Amino acid sequence: VEKGDADVNEGGAALIGLDWGTTSLRAYRVGRDGAVLDRRSREAGILKVERGDFAGALAAAAGDWLRAEPGLPVVAAGMVGSRQGWREVPYVPCPAGLAELAGALATVAGPDGRTVWLVPGLAHAAAGFPDVMRGEETQILGALATAPGDAPRCFVLPGTHSKWAWCARGRVERFATYMTGEVYDVLTRHSILGRLMAGDRGHDAQAYARGLARARASAGAPPGRLLHDLFSARTLGLTAEVPAEGLRSYLSGLLIGAEAAAALTDAPPDGVTILGADALSARYAEAIAAAGARAVVGDADAAARGLHAIARAAGLIEKEHGHG
Amino acid sequence: VEKGDADVNEGGAALIGLDWGTTSLRAYRVGRDGAVLDRRSREAGILKVERGDFAGALAAAAGDWLRAEPGLPVVAAGMVGSRQGWREVPYVPCPAGLAELAGALATVAGPDGRTVWLVPGLAHAAAGFPDVMRGEETQILGALATAPGDAPRCFVLPGTHSKWAWCARGRVERFATYMTGEVYDVLTRHSILGRLMAGDRGHDAQAYARGLARARASAGAPPGRLLHDLFSARTLGLTAEVPAEGLRSYLSGLLIGAEAAAALTDAPPDGVTILGADALSARYAEAIAAAGARAVVGDADAAARGLHAIARAAGLIEKEHGHG
Numbered sequence: 001v002e003k004g005d006a007d008v009n010e011g012g013a014a015l016i017g018l019d020w021g022t023t024s025l026r027a028y029r030v031g032r033d034g035a036v037l038d039r040r041s042r043e044a045g046i047l048k049v050e051r052g053d054f055a056g057a058l059a060a061a062a063g064d065w066l067r068a069e070p071g072l073p074v075v076a077a078g079m080v081g082s083r084q085g086w087r088e089v090p091y092v093p094c095p096a097g098l099a100e101l102a103g104a105l106a107t108v109a110g111p112d113g114r115t116v117w118l119v120p121g122l123a124h125a126a127a128g129f130p131d132v133m134r135g136e137e138t139q140i141l142g143a144l145a146t147a148p149g150d151a152p153r154c155f156v157l158p159g160t161h162s163k164w165a166w167c168a169r170g171r172v173e174r175f176a177t178y179m180t181g182e183v184y185d186v187l188t189r190h191s192i193l194g195r196l197m198a199g200d201r202g203h204d205a206q207a208y209a210r211g212l213a214r215a216r217a218s219a220g221a222p223p224g225r226l227l228h229d230l231f232s233a234r235t236l237g238l239t240a241e242v243p244a245e246g247l248r249s250y251l252s253g254l255l256i257g258a259e260a261a262a263a264l265t266d267a268p269p270d271g272v273t274i275l276g277a278d279a280l281s282a283r284y285a286e287a288i289a290a291a292g293a294r295a296v297v298g299d300a301d302a303a304a305r306g307l308h309a310i311a312r313a314a315g316l317i318e319k320e321h322g323h324g
Numbered sequence: 325v326e327k328g329d330a331d332v333n334e335g336g337a338a339l340i341g342l343d344w345g346t347t348s349l350r351a352y353r354v355g356r357d358g359a360v361l362d363r364r365s366r367e368a369g370i371l372k373v374e375r376g377d378f379a380g381a382l383a384a385a386a387g388d389w390l391r392a393e394p395g396l397p398v399v400a401a402g403m404v405g406s407r408q409g410w411r412e413v414p415y416v417p418c419p420a421g422l423a424e425l426a427g428a429l430a431t432v433a434g435p436d437g438r439t440v441w442l443v444p445g446l447a448h449a450a451a452g453f454p455d456v457m458r459g460e461e462t463q464i465l466g467a468l469a470t471a472p473g474d475a476p477r478c479f480v481l482p483g484t485h486s487k488w489a490w491c492a493r494g495r496v497e498r499f500a501t502y503m504t505g506e507v508y509d510v511l512t513r514h515s516i517l518g519r520l521m522a523g524d525r526g527h528d529a530q531a532y533a534r535g536l537a538r539a540r541a542s543a544g545a546p547p548g549r550l551l552h553d554l555f556s557a558r559t560l561g562l563t564a565e566v567p568a569e570g571l572r573s574y575l576s577g578l579l580i581g582a583e584a585a586a587a588l589t590d591a592p593p594d595g596v597t598i599l600g601a602d603a604l605s606a607r608y609a610e611a612i613a614a615a616g617a618r619a620v621v622g623d624a625d626a627a628a629r630g631l632h633a634i635a636r637a638a639g640l641i642e643k644e645h646g647h648g
Contacts, residue, residue, distance in 0.1 A: 128538065128541055128542075128556075129538070129553075129555075129556035129559055129560055129565075130559040130560070130562075130563050130565075131555065131559060132559060132562070161555065176552050177552060177555040178548065178551040178552050178555070179515075179551050179552075179554045179555050180548075180551050182515050182516065183507075183511075183515075183551060183554070186510045186511060186514045186515050187507075187510060189514070190510045190513070190514045191503075191506050191507075191510050192506060214452065214453070215547070215548070217452055218452075218546075218547050219546045219547070220546070221546070221547055221586060221589065222542075222543045222544070222545070222546075222547070222582070222585045222586045222589060223539070223542050223543070223545055223546070223547055223548075223549040223550035223553065223582045223585070223586065224502065224539070224547075224550065224579075224581075224582030224583040224584070224585050224586030224587065225547040225586045226547035226548065226550045226551070226582075227502040227503050227504050227507060227550070227579065227582065227583050227586070228500050228501060228502050228503075228586065228587075229453075229547065230503045230507070231453075231455065231485065231501040231502070231503050232452075232453035235453055235454040235455060235456060236453055236454070238454075238456070239454050241453075241454075255548075255551065257548075258546070258547045258548030258550075258551065259548040259551050260548070261546045261547070261548050262545060262546045262547065262548030262549045262551070262552065263548070263552075265545065265546060
């Protein structure tokens with residue numbers, strides 16, 4: 001970035017950041033200090049991009065931003081860097097922080113030949129099989145950039161495939177994926193458990209707490225115990241101990257409670273930072289508390305902050321005037 | 325049964341037994357000693373019975389047997405005694421054996437007004453939530469009748485919902501359901517794990533053993549660990565460490581191995597008797613051995629023997645001549 005460009009953007013945007021996942025594309029205009037100046041969300045996840053025309057999809061979502069500020073770097077994280085995305089970017093092994101990710105960015109040609117930088121995902125193998133993430137690493141590094149420090153940190157990113165990550169000295173040291181959201185979804189929609197469930201997906205706090213309690217009571221048993229406890233979401237419905245309208249929340253509590261108890265066998269001293277959507281974050285906070293750990297809800301703009309931190313580490317953004 | 329009837333059937337059938345489940349109806353002509361004289365299987369499970377005409381469905385499946393031997397008692401076990409079946413028969417609480425089941429038979433009017441006796445299922449509540457079975461209790465009591473004794477016994481009946489039962493002094497003392505088969509099914513057909521799976525469902529012994537090993541390595545972790553380990557069925561496929569054709573067997577080994585390890589935290593000294601179909605029984609035998617217990621495959625005709633033992637306990641069959 002030449003000085004002239006920087007002057008033009010004084011006080012304006014320093015980056016166009018993209019959090020481009022399987023089902024949605026979130027775009028941000030990010031300021032020099034990492035704050036979000038403008039944002040938009042489109043249902044333009046990589047599975048909806050037609051004929052591999054990612055440049056066209058990006059132009060449709062943020063072409064006006066790109067044309068208005070032709071000097072800004074464009075950085076994208078998430079499944080857009082997967083085999084099914086714009087270009088497959090190899091995973092970076094843990095431990096990894098800003099330096100490792102910034103050093104492994106890949107590029108593709110966007111609208112009007114504009115360079116788009118793709119953030120790699122992370123890989124980790126210590127648990128006996130390879131584990132991977134794409135996109136969550138950027139949120140985690142964004143949250144770390146907001147509150148820097150060397151102390152160990154633990155993050156959870158709830159979702160279809162939840163990610164738990166343990167960090168220290170600004171780097172992700174290890175992480176683990178839990179298929180909790182997807183297991184909930186397929187059991188609710190396709191198994192016998194769904195047949196007794198009534199009503200919409202409104203939250204039933206009492207049933208959810210009962211599911212958490214069931215998970216807590218089983219926390220000393222081996223993993224296969226979950227295959228038994230799942231049956232309680234049927235029999236408690238058959239006996240009307242949990243009302244039909246509460247069975248979804250009960251199952252959710254059972255699964256999230258089991259996830260939290262398993263992840264927190266290595267409980268972090270300073271609690272768990274939750275990075276996710278409001279409603280689900282509240283459920284995870286309750287589950288983490290039930291499992292005996294402290295939970296705090298983290299920065300909702302962690303993705304944008306992470307894209308900014310990675311771009312700066314890659315030399316795509318000059319440091320803010322007057323700040324180290 | 326009058327003596328005249330008994331003489332007519334000397335050396336012939338003493339019972340028409342029905343193992344009538346959700347998807348199939350198995351009918352047996354059973355001899356005085358409990359041996360199966362004749363058998364047939366129809367895809368006439370209770371979900372396929374139209375307009376609640378169970379008598380008609382029975383006549384279609386075994387009307388010739390009923391007409392040929394009008395003096396024989398007819399006894400049915402399984403989901404035919406459930407709310408969705410012919411008549412709901414209340415569960416009998418554990419511990420329960422032949423006397424408790426025989427004392428709680430219900431009747432319905434079958435073809436030509438013929439009395440059909442329905443065996444109740446079992447209920448158990450010790451694990452923190454109610455658990456239930458219908459049909460398996462009859463197989464278990466049949467297996468116990470084949471090898472009577474007071475020593476503790478453990479049975480597993482693999483299936484969509486596997487049942488593990490602990491017995492002593494001829495009674496089922498407690499049992500637990502594991503939703504292993506259904507979880508395998510919905511994950512294979514409806515989750516992201518199925519997308520990488522290739523080929524038919526042919527067994528891959530190496531991949532299955534690897535799944536068992538994964539379950540064994542995690543046996544010391546809490547139940548939620550399973551939600552993490554499931555992800556290995558994706559990443560080992562992505563990295564081609566398990567071939568696409570082996571991923572179904574890998575997932576099967578992971579789930580059955582987890583089930584066996586959890587059920588066998590209370591390992592029986594004399595091993596586990598498996599009551600089930602040949603192929604699945606072999607998989608369970610391998611999983612049980614991997615979990616450190618002894619497995620034997622039990623009587624394939626346990627259902628017919630159980631129906632016979634219950635009918636005799638109910639006084640519907642005289643004892644065999646010359647046997648106590």
